Structure formats: structure tokens, C-alpha cells
Amino acid sequence: MDMKRSYYEDVRLFSSGVTVFWFFLMIAALFFFPLVAGNYYVYMANYIAINLIVVVGLNLLVGYTGQISLGHAGFYAIGAYATISLMTLANFPFLPALICAGLIAGAFGFLLGLPALRLEGPYLAIATLGFGLTVTTIIGRIEMLGGRQGLHAPELIIMGATLETDLEFYYLVLAITLLLVVFARNITKTKVGRAFIAIRDAHIAAETMGVNLLLYKTLAFALSAFYAGVAGGLYAFVLRFIEPELFSMFLSIFFLTMAVAGGLGSMMGPIAGAILLSFLDLQLRNILSIPYIGAWLRELSASYFSLTGVSNIQYIVFGSILILIMLFEPLGLYGIWIRMKKYWKTWPF
């Protein structure tokens, strides 16, 4: 079928002219999307794109390097707070502030990567989880960062133009997302990406072959944290207001859910997972207003459960998704896609 015969075939961004065509069609569709869709849908697209950035970064760490992280909300929070405070306290313009925030988050990622060199499995899980909790606790206590009251985002000015609506912000987010996704895709095909995969598959063997564990493990953490930091900075401007409670542990778990549902260790899987689950998340927030399901849920809640707790139904949905994916299709959406492709390619055999 499509066997790769040379190294350059493997590292090429597009495997064929058909993919190039689809890619540019998608770009065009994304470009004209806000012109047809309503304002709420543009907001939704921004939200989805930001989650997508985090998940692509998380996938570099969890999917490609095989290190679990339950603390990505921490990096996300660092990115959001760093962007806003660099802009308000140090008068940075937006883009340099965003990049610096990403680098700060990356530096924290590097620091977290250092103990992670010696840890694995449950030890790494609790260390990263503790990191996420610690970050939000500390941020909540710093007066300069607004403490528990939170921070308001300043005006967003890029090259003299003020971005006010979701629509204008959409194009910025779109450009950054595309850039970061293509970068992540390319990095998995370089020496660095192959080192990540080698560490995931057998870290002792990788070390024997000359992969520098110190360098690549911390690099994976730093890179992943950079993505989360940039996304956090953008998120602060989608919401225009941030507070420590936003970055709870459940957010980290939510990011992990998206990556897992999409399929860890593939490029397109987590992207699909991020898009679908973020969409689902937004829908579940006002589930009671969805026709039929909403009415049925209302009745169910009134007779067996409490009406106030309906908002927590998203925990049940996401938990079920995690379990079903892990039990029946550990490769996630990507695995389903591969199976479908194989089935239709070889049909009727």
C-alpha cells in the first residue's frame, strides 16, 4: 500500500498532492468560517483552538515521550498569568508577552522535568499533580497577581490595531494554532522526535544507543509546557478575566481526556479529540436547553437526582469516555480511523 521507501518520504509534510489539496481547502474553509458562522460559533472556535494547542503539546509529552502529566493546568495558568502581568506590569506588547509567557512556562516545565528524570509511573503522576495544585495555590496567594479576585485582561493591541471582537481574535488564534501544530508535526519527524519515541518505547535501550535522557526528557517537558503556556496566554484573552479557580486539577484531567480520546502518539488523533471534546464540553454546559435530552434529563433529575447538580453531568460523560476508550479502543479516534481506512481499502476482502 503506502510503504515509505526513503527518509525524505518520511519527513515530508504532505504525503501526496491530494493531502496538499485538502490542507489548503481546510485553511480556506477555516478562513471563511467566521463570515458564515455566528458570533457564538467564532467564540467556540477560539476555545476549541486553544484547547487544541494544549493537547498537541500534551501529546508530545504523554503520547510521544511516554511521560504522564496530570499538571498541565499549572502550565496553562502560568502562561495566562504571565501574559497578562507582563503586559500590565512591564508594558510588553502582546506578542512578545505571549512568547515570553510560553518561555516562562517552558522554564517551569524544565524544572518539573528534572525530578521527572528519576520518576516514573505513579511517582511521576503524583509529582505532576502536586505541581499543578501548588501553582494554583501559590498564584491565589500573590496579591500582585490579583489573588483570589483574579485579573482582568488589558486591551489587546497588535501592531497598532486593537483587537476587540472574537472575530478579530479568531484570525490571530488561527495563525498561532496552525504554526504550533505544524511545528509539533515537524518536530516528531526530526532527531528530537525520534529520541522522544525511543524514550517512550524503551528508555534504557534508548540511553544505550546514545540518546541523552537528561536533555530529551527535560526538553519534552519544556516543549509541552511552552505549548500550554502559549495557549494559556491566549485563553486569558478569550475570557478577558482569569482567576485561580479556573485552573483546577479537573482541567488537567480534561486535557488528558482529550489527548487520550483522540489517540496518544499520533498527530491527527489528539487534534480530532480536542475538537470533538471541547465542542462536547461547551454543549454539556447548557445541556438542559438541548431539545429532548434536556427535557428528559430535567425529568430524571427531578424524580431521582437533584436539579442543582445537573451541571456536573459532564464529569460522568467525560469519565465514561475515558473508560470506554481505554477498554475498547486504546488508540482512540485515531485507532478507529485506521481500522475504518483498512476496512474500506481492502473491501470486499
Next chain:
Amino acid sequence: MIDLLQIITSGVAVGSSYALMALGMVLIYKASEVPNFVQGEMALLPVFMAYMLIYSYKQSVFTAFFGALAFAMLLGCFLEFAVVRRAKNPNILGLIIITIGLEMILLGFVSWKFGADQRVMPFPVSSYSSVMLGDVYISTLDLLTLVTALVIMISLFLFFRFSKLGVAMKATQQNETAARLMGIRTHRVKMITWGISATVGTVAGLLLAPVIMEPYMMWNPMLKGFAAAVIGGMTSLPGAVFGAYIVGIVEHLFGGYVSMDYKAVVAFAVIVIVLCIKPSGLFARHYVKKV
């Protein structure tokens, strides 16, 4: 000096409930090799069931508590049987994700059913009266927690030492294949381990419930229990208890002398330090990874 003793006493009392969570965690880790994120919620559901038995079905407190413990046993067995066992060639990440998923489902159901209101469980022992031990005060509820934790630790010790099932559990944990060849039904043994773990966790939950009851109440004890288990090396029951008391005492000392604000997160600083020195905890037996 009295101050210090008082702080350490409170630390030990809090450490006892962490110890119960840590014990449950270690039991499951030894049986299924999974850091059990659902430990807290396995206790949460029975605790709320006890509450429901008391208020909606007008049962006495003791019936409700025994009902909750029995339900916890069944719940633990059910989770292992219905979900964890079904995982296809699980790796550690997959198992962690499964337990996180279970945890979210149970938490979702409890908060759907009971809302986010804070409640208080009726309890025969008040948390406001206290007794004098030498020079330090200890509330009767704390004292009860301490004694219960000790009783459970001793009975677990005796259980693993002298009962047939306990020995079978130890055998399964040490070498599953060999245990199965000796005629132990390892699946069933694992299932019962989960049941016991849930029951131990529920005891901790019931002892916490008279202070505050809300859907997130088991989060903090679960995380601290996890931290304690990690300090103890994840596979050692005495290590977990030791770790839990360390976490409790350090937390209270930090809260008393340094800063109340960061008390909640100091446990994680402790584990990062411990793990940097000994990457697999203080009490873990050293093992070499096969390539």
C-alpha cells in the same frame, strides 16, 4: 513545648485518616499495580449512602454505617470486576486513566444526586468536645480516628499474617503466575483486595464526614494518602502509615510555624524532596528493571 506537642498531636490525628487512605491505595497498588485515583470516590459513594440511609430511610446511625461498609465492599469488588479487569493489555498510563475515569463518573453521580451543598453527618461522637491527654487537648473525634486507624492497621496485619485469604493475597501480589499455579484464583483475590481497600477508605470517609460532607470532600485525603503511599514506596503497608504520619505532622508544623496559606500544598513539596533523594520512596525494596 506544649505548643509543639499540641501541633504534633493534631498532625498525628489528621495523619490517621491519611493513613487509612494510603493503606487502601497501597493494597490496590500491590494487587493491580495501578495508582488508584478512584480511592477517594470509592469511599465517597458509601458515605453519602450512609447519609441517605439515615435521613431518607430513617435508619439508626450504626445500621447505616454497617450498610455503608458492606456497600463499599461490594462497590470495590464491582469496580475491579466490571472495569479494571476488562482493560486490554493495560500499561500503567492506561490504568491510571481508567481509574481517573471511574473517579469522575462516581464524583459526577454523587454531585448530581446531592448537589454541592455542604452537609454534616450525624455522628455519635462530637467533634467539638475534647479530652485532655497529659498536657495536650485532643478532640474526641480525633481520638476516635486515631484508635480506629490503629485497630484497622493491626487487623490488616493479623489478616495478612494468619488468615488463608490474606496469605493468598500476599502470594498473588508477589508472583501472580506462581500463585495461580498453586491453585489460587488470583482474579477473585484481586477483586476482594479492591473490596477491602474500598472498605478501609470508607472508614476514613465516615470519620471525616461529621466535620464536613460535600462531593469534593475526599479529594484532599485521597491526594494526601497518595502522597503518603508514595513516600512509603507504594508497596509497603508500614511505609504508607509512616508516610501518612509524616505528611500529617509536617503539614501541621508548617501550618503552625511558617504559613497557614500554603499548608495544603506542603505535602507535595515533601514528596518531591523525598523522591529526589529516593526515587521509589523510603520503604520500597530495590528492584532492577528488566530491559
